[in-house]
Amino acid sequence: MDITRVLSDRACAFPAGLFHHASIHNGTVYTTGQIGGDVTGRLAGSEVSAQAEQLFANLSAILQSANSSLEHVLSASIFLTNTADYTAFNEAYVR
Template identity: 30%
Template sequence: MSIQLISPDTVLTPKGHYSPGVIHNGIVYVSGQLPLNKEGKAILDSIEAQVTQCMHNIALILDASGSDFQHILKVSIFISDISFWPKVNETFAQIMGNHKPARIVVPCKEFNYGASVEIECIAAVK
């Protein structure tokens, strides 16, 4: 079975040696997304704005992969401070609606660009 690399022009081109998404056997693996817009500007207004931007980037990668939020199997959310958890959880729930994929929230020390969150996911292709 082949491996398909996904790098849509709707998201920031990675500076590192990785693809924004990879498809294998009908599964999409989305690399960790920081709250950066297409131009590379960090969206740091609030933790809610950061989660929203990360999820927007994920939506664009999933769309380019033939998937969407309703097909997400697992989400990993990394946050720089565990006190952000309630707002992260609330924002994530608003974005995801009734779909509740498997999820982990991991407190971490720090992220590039002054971000407080990074989100990755695994999804099924529609």
């Protein structure tokens, strides 16, 4: 089985060293779950909107490292701990 592992130096590396950011198999990129943390794992503020922006920056960096981009995403599963954050998160998701 031909699988390429991807680790971006521009995305959150938390928990550091325990996983790759993505795997590529048969031309499809499968990414790991992401949080709104910077490369050190520190959250991008306490507001969900700032964390969402960081999350998408991380995902974009990972996809670029895999020679892909956000425009090629087929499916995304989003998990929020508080449904009251839906609107703020969705605004970042739409951008």
